Amino acid sequence: MSTQPATSRADALRDGLVAAARELFSGRGLTVTQAQVAARAGTGVASLYRRFGTKDDLILGAYRDALALGPETAHQAAEKESAWSGLVHFVTASADVLAGDRGLRELVLGGFGAPLGWSRGSGPTELARVLRDTDALVVARLEPVVRRAQADGDLRPDVGVTDVQLVTAMVQAGATLGGPTVPGLHRRAVGLVLDGLRGRRDGPTPLPVPAMTLQELREVTARAAHP
Template sequence: MTSTSATGPKLRRDAAANRERLLIAGRELFARHGLGVTLNDVAHHAGVGVGTAYRRFANKEELIDAILERQNEEIEQILHAALAESDPWTGLVLYLERSLALQAKDRGMAQIFAGRHGRPVKYDEGRDRLAPLVNRVAERARDAGALRADVTGTDLIFLQIAFSAVAAVAQDGPSIEGRDDTEQLYRRYLWIALDGLRADRDPSELPIAPLTTAQTHTLLQPTRQDQDMTHPDAKSRTPGGREQ
C-alpha cells in the first residue's frame, strides 16, 4: 500500500513533466518549421519516447491545441496591458509591437493566427476570447481621436498577418553582408503603417470597406488543405526531409 501511494504521485509528476517537455519542444519546432512538423519529431526533440508522446497527446492536433491555449494566454495578457495604458494610441502601438514580436519569432503561432490550423472549433474559441479585446484597443484609439476613423480591429489583424509574412521572408532568406538586423525588418513596415493609421495625417480615402469581425474569421477559417496538413494521419515532411 505504501509503495502504491508513493508511486502514484511520482507517476503523475513524471507525466506532467513529460507533457511540459513536449509542449516546449513542440513550440520550438513549430516556431522554426511551421505546423508540418510531426509528433514523432517533437518526441525526439523533447528527449522522450514516441509512445510517451502519444500517451500525453493522442495526435499532433491535440499538441497544437495545447500550444494554442498558451499562445492565446500570451496575446490576452498583451491586450490587457494595452487596454491598461492611459493613452489609447500608446496601447495600440504596444499591442501591435508585442504581439508581432511573438509572431515574428514563432512561425507556428503566425500560421495559427492567420487561420492555418486544422481545428476550427479551437480557432473559434480563440477568436471569441481575443477579438473583442482587439476591437476594444482600436475603438479606444478611435474614440480618443488618435486612430483614423475608418480603421477597425480587423484591420489590425490583417496588418499583423502581413507583417508576419515579411518576418518569414527575412528569416528564410540568406544572410546579408553588413546587416545583422534583417529579422527585425517587419518593424520598419510596422512603423510606416503606424504613420498611416494616425488620425492626424490627413489620410486618403480607403478603396474598400473593412471586413467585419465575423467576415474576418470566415476568411481566416482553416481550409481543407490546412486541415489535411495537421491531420494525424496525413503525410508530412519532417525538418530532416523524411516523410511521416
C-alpha cells in the first residue's frame, strides 16, 4: 500500500495531466481530446474530469503560465532603453513563443474570434476572462511604448496599440504556413512587418531568414493538401 498522502497523489496526477495536455496541445493543437490527454498521462477520463470539468478548464490549466508571458514581455519592452527596441523585443519574443506551440497559437488567435470555447455545450468562462484580462494588460503596458516610439520618430504615426494584435495574427500566419517544413518562416514575417512599421529608415533591414525555395513551397502545399 502506498504511503504517499492522498493530496500529494492528487497533485501529482493533476500535474501529470497538465504536462500531458501541454505536450499534446503544443504539437497537435487544441483539437486533441480529453481522452487522448488522459491516455498520455496514464489515467482515465473520469480522473481528468474530476480535476478539469470542461475542456476550457484543461486548456487554461495547460496554458495559464504561458499566457502570463505576454504581459511580462510587454513589461520588458517598456524597460528597454529605446521604445523602438522595446517594440522589436515584444514582437520578436512573442512571435517565437507562439510559433513554437501550435495550441498556444490557436488559443491566442482564437481569442479574437467568436464564439470562444472548446467545451461542447458550454460557453466560455474562466478561460475567456483570462484571455481578455491578459490582452488588456498587454495593451496597457505597450501603449506608452508605442507613443514614445512615435514621439522619437521611429514608429509610423498612424499605428495604434491595437495593431499589435494585427501584427501577431500576420506573423503567426507565417508560422502556420511554414510549419515543420520551414520552421523559421515566422521570423521572416517579423522582419517584413517591422520594416513596415518603421517611421524612418535608411534602407531595408536585412531579413533574418531566406525566402522559401520553390521546393519548400511545393512541400508546404502538399502538406496542406494531405495533412
